Amino acid sequence: xxxxxxxxxxxxxxxxxxxxxxxxxxxxxxxxxxxxxxxxxxxxxxxxxxxxxxxxxxxxxxxxxxxxxxxxxxxxxxxxxxxxxxxxxxxxxxxxxxxxxxxxxxxxxxxxxxxxxxxxxxxxxxxxxxxxxxxxxxxxxxxxxxxxxxxxxxxxxxxxxxxxxxxxxxxxxxxxxxxxxxxxxxxxxxxxxxxxxxxxxxxxxxxxxxxxxxxxxxxxxxxxxxxxxxxxxxxxxxxxxxxxxxxxxxxxxxxxxxxxxxxxxx
Numbered sequence: 001x002x003x004x005x006x007x008x009x010x011x012x013x014x015x016x017x018x019x020x021x022x023x024x025x026x027x028x029x030x031x032x033x034x035x036x037x038x039x040x041x042x043x044x045x046x047x048x049x050x051x052x053x054x055x056x057x058x059x060x061x062x063x064x065x066x067x068x069x070x071x072x073x074x075x076x077x078x079x080x081x082x083x084x085x086x087x088x089x090x091x092x093x094x095x096x097x098x099x100x101x102x103x104x105x106x107x108x109x110x111x112x113x114x115x116x117x118x119x120x121x122x123x124x125x126x127x128x129x130x131x132x133x134x135x136x137x138x139x140x141x142x143x144x145x146x147x148x149x150x151x152x153x154x155x156x157x158x159x160x161x162x163x164x165x166x167x168x169x170x171x172x173x174x175x176x177x178x179x180x181x182x183x184x185x186x187x188x189x190x191x192x193x194x195x196x197x198x199x200x201x202x203x204x205x206x207x208x209x210x211x212x213x214x215x216x217x218x219x220x221x222x223x224x225x226x227x228x229x230x231x232x233x234x235x236x237x238x239x240x241x242x243x244x245x246x247x248x249x250x251x252x253x254x255x256x257x258x259x260x261x262x263x264x265x266x
Contacts, residue, residue: 042197
């Protein structure tokens with residue numbers, strides 16, 4: 001084991017989770033073995049609080065869980081929310097107007113639920129990823145004052161075509177998966193949440209390895225000791241990674257952690 005690294009922060013979708021957005025039994029067992037080895041795994045994900053805690057409990061992890069892209073931090077043992085940050089209602093309205101003007105599917109997130117105007121492939125995908133159905137309801141009935149995250153969905157080609165326009169008009173909206181952009185409160189990034197957890201646990205950023213794939217991960221990966229990109233990571237992540245490993249669909253994160261920290265193989 002490389003002693004300089006005492007904590008490993010892990011994104012889920014496109015990273016630890018494999019094909020079908022499922023975290024394999026091998027990956028879950030690897031996190032548990034890593035914690036037993038004395039290295040602390042921290043989940044840092046865009047998934048819902050419920051889905052994130054479920055994985056943490058599956059691997060018997062004890063570190064606070066970062067969910068909803070940094071808007072929520074939860075103690076998986078007690079269930080207590082340690083941080084909760086919501087979007088400004090005016091920002092919500094601007095994003096909703098952009099989505100309507102550009103024919104984007106929209107999903108609004110509170111800390112407890114996801115909301116969409118109609119069922120689509122995107123809502124089915126989000127329900128499957130989070131093992132929690134999206135609530136179908138007119139979006140004008142959803143309160144604007146308790147939203148923690150907004151996702152904008154569409155085809156890969158359509159989202160690619162909007163990249164420059166979004167960078168100018170809504171720079172806080174970032175690409176997460178090929179078929180989604182998303183945003184949270186500007187002060188509720190994955191880095192702000194991870195930094196809070198590291199301070200709480202007594203770790204320095206330099207002692208942290210991070211493994212991720214999406215544009216929403218670039219900010220926090222640049223501030224830790226060892227940023228690692230999976231093979232399928234977006235170009236911005238590949239550019240700042242100090243190490244690149246295999247594709248997420250091949251249990252590459254589990255294989256890498258087993259080798260790097262000399263954990264029992266599978």
